[in-house]
Amino acid sequence: MSLPGTPQALAPSRQRRCASELRPRISCVIPALNERENLCVLLPCLETVLVSVASAWEVVVVDDGSxxxxxxxxxxxxxxxxxxxLQLSRNFGKEAALSAGLAAAAGDVVVCLDADLQHPPxxxxxxxxxxREGADMVCAVRRNRVDESPVKRWGAWLLYYILGSGHRVRIPADAGDFRLLDRAVVTALLRLPERTRFMKGLFAWVGFVVRSIE
Structure with missing residues (x-):
């Protein structure tokens, strides 16, 4: 069953979860740039998973100028x-494509994932x-980086060290864009005024209850 219409207004997260905790309405947002071959594999797999866990679902592919x-x-x-x-008029970058997908998503739960098959449905x-246990955001964290070059691993370590040096906002190390967001989190993100967005930073900035899986 697909999801029609536009996102519902913000409601208390816990009340909504009680009503739909078994099979929520799910939106999946996929930014894509020249990912035709990967989408041929990803979309059927995603459909199989969503049919089994959602009362209604949609997959929103945002074409970032392919x-x-x-x-x-x-x-x-x-x-x-x-x-x-959704086809953007040109290549605006992944952050913009992800924001456009979040604005279009209508589910009680929104799952963001890449099109390159690194994020398993x-x-x-x-x-x-x-x-269902109460997390408002669930982010997938890389178990290791053994498939990357030493330079890239060092660069990632340095990046997260710098990002984590502040005291107000903590960005989980090795957490990518593969994450589940409660509707309350999506609403908070869409209300932020930033036009040039660093989504990992905004995910951390809005707060809420966050859990991680490897």
């Missing part, structure tokens, strides 16, 4: 129930379990 055949592929998928396609049921 120059491959992503448009042709998504025009076909958009004819199927539950799939939506099979983890979504585990994320939902933590959400």
């Amino acid at each position: 120059s491959d055949l992503t448009c042709e592929l998504m025009e076909a998928w958009a004819c199927r129930q539950g799939f939506r396609y 099979a983890l979504i049921p585990q994320m939902l379990d933590l959400w």
